[in-house]
Amino acid sequence: MLIDSHAHLDDPRFDVDRDDVLQRAWDAGVRKILTIGNGSGPDQMGCGIPIAEAHEWIYTSVGVHPHDASQVEERHYCLIEKLSENLRVIAVGETGLDYFYDNSPRDVQREVFRQQLRLAKKLGLPVIVHTRDADEDTERILREEAPPLGVIHCFTSSARLADFALGIGFSISFSGIVTFPKSQPLAEIARRIPLDRILVETDCPYLAPVPHRGKRNEPVYVADTARFVAALRDISVDELAG
Template sequence: MTENDEIKVALIDTHCHLDMPQFDDDRQEVIRRAEKAGFAALITVGSDLQGTLKALKLSQQYDFIYASVGIHPHDAKDFSEQIYEDLKEMAKNNKVVAIGETGLDYHYDHSPRDVQREVFRRQLALARETNLPVIVHSREANEDTMAILSESGISSGVLHCFSGDTQMAEEAMSMGFSISIAGPVTFKKSLRLREIVSIIPDDYLLIETDAPYLSPEPYRGKRNEPCYMTHTAKHISELRGISLDDIARITTLNAKRLFGIGFISEEAAIAYQIRDILYLNITNRCTNACSFCVKFRSDFVKGHRLRLGHEPTEDDIIRAIGDPSRYSEVVFCGYGEPLQRIDTVKHVAKWIKEHNGRVRVNTNGHANLIHKRDVLPELKGLIDSVSVSLDAQDEATYNTLCKPVYKDAFREVIRFIREAKEHIPDVQATVVDLEGVDLDKCRELTEGLGVKLRIRKLDAVG
């Protein structure tokens, strides 16, 4: 079995150059290897007019190959009004999913910098006119790249083969741009890139090869090709502390959404796996409206659609679980407060325990208020672990951040944490590291309650 065979979710190479002469001897074999490896799509990216025409032709020959049309900054000196009109015409093709690659390259300066900037602006205008995302190349030109993107008003695109710093990544993401990572992240000396990769929010992450260039370890120095991208994906998954399947699912969804390719299911997941943990999504309802909650920004967590169209029955949930012993734990979590459905949690948890599973509940701690009784004794023997969202050091901060339905919610959360220890073996509290949250005071509070505190990063969900 190869590494590719172990991936359950198909990858998308969002940036390769299959038109280039390095593939002339075995182009069909390279494409066939990617297809056999289960890639959902390849985007072959134009860098000059002839390459763009070849990319478009390849996209017509293979269902899973798409094209981007554009002029690389190296070739900006050859740009003309006729080329602009040619690109505009090609962009009408339904297999063309982006404009680019375009941008700035101040490392080689194969074209004068003022010419690069002007051609970059022209292609951004084309992206805006055609309503296509833009693929941006930037090398040693961070300041000018970001200034031109900002003035363009474009908010849909990707900084490919990212080599900038954290500030550039954050600025790009604030403008709506994705960050695409290539083979250099596998190199031992790529410390800054590794750090950036570990902090990019899920929704902004893409992967590419830039083939035939930038082969990942263990192929460094050899010609790159799409099927090698598995090694890049695996390395990124390790840096982010998740599984290869998680990275494939996240980045494939992001690519589909950005480039408008492939099918995205409208069905919400009831049971969804992240790493070796199975999460159960049983309700959208919640008695908090936390300002930092992901559900107010996206329907997806780690590539799983979670916004339910209806609440699943207990039988639906049990069928979705399958064999609970396959997972390190089964967690009631999802987009709402699971203890809204206390009876469902109890019945399903009992079934999980009977089938050799371990059960955790992630809760906001409002269950007693919701049900107007002390529910904790009812969970004894059914729940192995509970994680309670403390989210603040005091009532005023909690009310500001979490906007609870109940007036006395914060005091109830504290009481819930304190009393949970009497009925559940493992109890922890969590807070999100946000402005206004005093982490030291939160630690003092949880130490006084005799429970562990876990600090979560903003946007680090799942």
């Protein structure tokens, strides 16, 4: 059974053919999708709920992306709590730190990240972590806040961060980036992550894997990433999927 552990099915690029996109994924053996509840900002973090409610094999999360951290008001933390009452909501996020784009001030990103980690702990939900060019602060905040469960999504960080994440009980999720020719160091990390801690994702509509690179990504392509990671480890896709 294939699972796309991170998708953005609410993205406007799917508006013209969302049903067809989901049908292609189902036909290819994708049986679970987690569509991320960030939307275009904190007020839209419930964007995945209607999609998840319409499809029993799709789930969603709620949270604030680090790009949008500067827009957060106290009411948005209350909104996370309220939306998480919906049974289709199974995680908080994605949240984290992005020091590559710095769309929000770094101190604001750190505080909003902390608050969402605390909410995840309070709600008993896993957290979906985004980190880019911010390994040191990501590790420090995760160590200090100690969320009970989570995943580093679209992993492109160091072996050190991977080892730290595994040590606190997190999983590691690989996107199509792992299939890119220049991602050999990332492939080496994917080769050694314990099978029960490795996830694959599309992060669609972004980051389509080889051989679809440059196209709009969609959940059906998670199969390509799964095949690539399975080949790295010299196992079958079925073994990878568990």
